[in-house]
Amino acid sequence: MSRPSLPETRVKARPTTGVCPRCGVLRPEPFADRVWNLFFLAVQPGRHRSGMGDLVVHQVEKSLRGSGEQAARVLIxxxxxxxxxxxxxxxxxxxxxxxxxxxxxxxxxxxxxxxxWKSLVPADT
Ligand SMILES: CC(C)(COP(=O)(O)OP(=O)(O)OC[C@H]1O[C@@H](n2cnc3c(N)ncnc32)[C@H](O)[C@@H]1OP(=O)(O)O)[C@@H](O)C(=O)NCCC(=O)NCCS
Structure with a gap:
């Protein structure tokens, strides 16, 4: 089994303007095969339904996919x-x-x- 090479990180959306009214924690699952867990995703109340949560998830996925299949194959x-x-x-x-x-x-x-669950690789088996 390959082990994720990336550490736990606090994720931040990067909107083009303004503050970042959201947070979350991304962590590799121990005892799993390249599985990452996105915890505590929260958008500031009052900013819900403005696309911030979607932005965070997209950035997390992009970052994990960018790190390669050897580091990340599933996001939960x-x-x-x-x-x-x-x-x-x-x-x-x-x-x-x-x-x-x-x-x-x-x-x-x-x-x-x-x-x-979501696969991060094209043809997960
Ligand atoms: C869940 C949460 C992170 C979503 O963030 P958000 O920025 O409000 O979500 P987005 O604006 O990116 O929404 C994207 C889509 O998700 C769906 N969605 C989001 N909130 C929804 C709601 N309250 N009811 C139904 N669908 C919802 C919609 O399809 C939405 O698209 P639309 O607005 O065009 O219809 C936010 O509601 C939140 O912080 N909740 C409190 C903490 C929490 O529950 N975190 C989850 C960890 S368990």
Whole structure:
């Protein structure tokens, strides 16, 4: 198994103008094969639905793809099954992630963890 060669990073969108009202943490998954996890993506309330989240995800994907298949082959994101995370689930669906794992009660009583997945390589096997 190849190991990701890049460290955990705090991601920042780079809009052409203005401040960067968003943040997130990108981290290689331990014990996985070149899988990266984008955590804590958050856009400043009041700036939602202005394309900032989309910009962050695109920049993260571009950066990981640019680092090569030997470093990154899958990007995952995690949400919960709660109604509060409905927007995040819709957002990630729109970004092209497939929901493909559910861990029951991971986030608390009645709140499952939803893991969504996206390939970073043309023909992942
Ligand atoms: C989820 C989050 C990061 C999305 O960021 P954003 O900048 O508002 O999203 P964008 O403007 O880039 O949205 C892109 C698309 O995602 C979908 N989307 C985003 N927010 C949505 C919502 N509340 N309901 C339904 N669809 C939504 C839409 O299709 C949207 O495109 P459109 O606005 O042209 O219809 C933001 O809502 C947020 O910070 N939420 C709180 C923290 C959080 O839940 N983070 C996720 C980690 S679990």
């Amino acid at each position: 994101v995690e949400t919960s099954s709660t109604i509060e995370d409905e927007a995040a689930r819709r957002f990630y669906e729109r970004e092209g992630f497939d929901r493909n794992a559910r861990v029951c009660k991971f986030c608390g009583p009645g709140a499952d963890k939803i893991v969504s």
